[in-house]
Amino acid sequence: MKHILEKIKEYDTIIIHGHIRPDGDCLGSQYGLMNIIKESFPNKKVYVTGDVNNKLEFIGTPTIIDDKLFKNSLSICVDTSSYDRLSDKRINLSSYTIKIDHHKDSDKYCDYEYIKDNYISTTEIITSFYLKYKNILKMNDAAAMCLYTGLITDSGNFTYNNVTSNTFKMAVYLSKYNINIPEINNKLNKESIELLRFKGKILNDFKVTKNGVAYIIITKEDLKKYKISEEEASGLVYLISNIKEIYILFIETKEGIRARIRSKHIPINNLAKKFNGGGHILASGAILKNYDEVKELIKSADLLLKK
Ligand SMILES: [Mn+2]
Structure with a gap:
C-alpha cells in the first residue's frame, strides 16, 4: 500500500481506469480515488477514463481522454481483474501502472498490483488505503459518497458473502461525511415503467x-420489445x-450469449471457467458462442446440484 501512495506522490498526472459495463463499485472507486487525490494534492491532474453508466451518472460520467495526456503519467486500474475487461486499454501509454482490485483470479497486467x-x-x-x-491523504464529501455507493452495490446492501466487520467499519467511517444515504438508494433503485414490465x-x-x-x-428481440438496455437486463439476475x-x-x-451465474453456497467459478469465463466463487460469468453451449452450461450446473 505504501508503494501506491509513493507512486501517487511521484506523478503529476494520474489516470484512473475501470472496467467495461462499469458498476457502482467500479465508478465509485474511480471517482472516490480521484476525489481523494484531488483533495490531497490540488496541483495534480487526475482523470477518470472509460465507459459511462447512465444510471450511475450521479457518481460521475467518464470521458475518453486524449492520448497525449498519458505522457509521463501514472495509470491506476480499479476493480478490473483482466486486461481484456479494461474499458480504456491504453495503459501502455503511461509510465507506470497500478492495479487495485478485489477479484479472485485477477490476471497480472500492471507493474504493481494490490489485490485483496x-x-x-x-x-x-x-477506503482502507x-x-x-x-495523516497525508484527505477525504471529502464527494469521495465519501462515491466510496459508500460502491460499498452498498457490491455487497447487496451488506448481505453478501465476504461482508466483514471491516466492511461495516468503512461504512461507519464514510457515513460521518455529508452523504445523503436515502437519496443514493433512491437513485440506485429508480426504475422505468418498461423495466418494471420487463421484470x-x-x-x-x-x-x-x-x-x-x-x-x-x-x-435481443426481448430487449427491443421491452425497450430495455443490455445493461439493465443483465442486472436482473437477482x-x-x-x-x-x-x-x-x-x-x-454483441460478443455472444452472456451467462451470469450465481449460487448461494456451491462454488460455481470452476463451472464458469469450463466455459472460458471466471469470477467470484458464488458470482461468475462467461460468454457463450451459441445455444448448444447454453444447454451444456445448464446441464453442467444441474449436475452440480445432483444428490
Ligand atoms: Mn467490484
Whole structure:
C-alpha cells in the first residue's frame, strides 16, 4: 500500500481506469480515488477514463481522454481483474501502472498490483488505503459518497458473502461525511415503467431444471420489445435468486450469449471457467458462442446440484 501512495506522490498526472459495463463499485472507486487525490494534492491532474453508466451518472460520467495526456503519467486500474475487461486499454501509454482490485483470479497486467480478494468491494480497499494514510491523504464529501455507493452495490446492501466487520467499519467511517444515504438508494433503485414490465416477463418465463437450477434466457428481440438496455437486463439476475441454489441469467449480446451465474453456497467459478469465463466463487460469468453451449452450461450446473 505504501508503494501506491509513493507512486501517487511521484506523478503529476494520474489516470484512473475501470472496467467495461462499469458498476457502482467500479465508478465509485474511480471517482472516490480521484476525489481523494484531488483533495490531497490540488496541483495534480487526475482523470477518470472509460465507459459511462447512465444510471450511475450521479457518481460521475467518464470521458475518453486524449492520448497525449498519458505522457509521463501514472495509470491506476480499479476493480478490473483482466486486461481484456479494461474499458480504456491504453495503459501502455503511461509510465507506470497500478492495479487495485478485489477479484479472485485477477490476471497480472500492471507493474504493481494490490489485490485483496477478501474485500467486498474495491471501494472498501480504497477506503482502507485512505484510513491507513489519513495523516497525508484527505477525504471529502464527494469521495465519501462515491466510496459508500460502491460499498452498498457490491455487497447487496451488506448481505453478501465476504461482508466483514471491516466492511461495516468503512461504512461507519464514510457515513460521518455529508452523504445523503436515502437519496443514493433512491437513485440506485429508480426504475422505468418498461423495466418494471420487463421484470414481470422474467418472473413469468424463468425455468427450473430437474435438480433445481433456475434460469432465464433474454434475447435481443426481448430487449427491443421491452425497450430495455443490455445493461439493465443483465442486472436482473437477482430476480430469480430466492427460489433455488443456483440461478443463471443468459442474455444475447454483441460478443455472444452472456451467462451470469450465481449460487448461494456451491462454488460455481470452476463451472464458469469450463466455459472460458471466471469470477467470484458464488458470482461468475462467461460468454457463450451459441445455444448448444447454453444447454451444456445448464446441464453442467444441474449436475452440480445432483444428490
Ligand atoms: Mn467490484
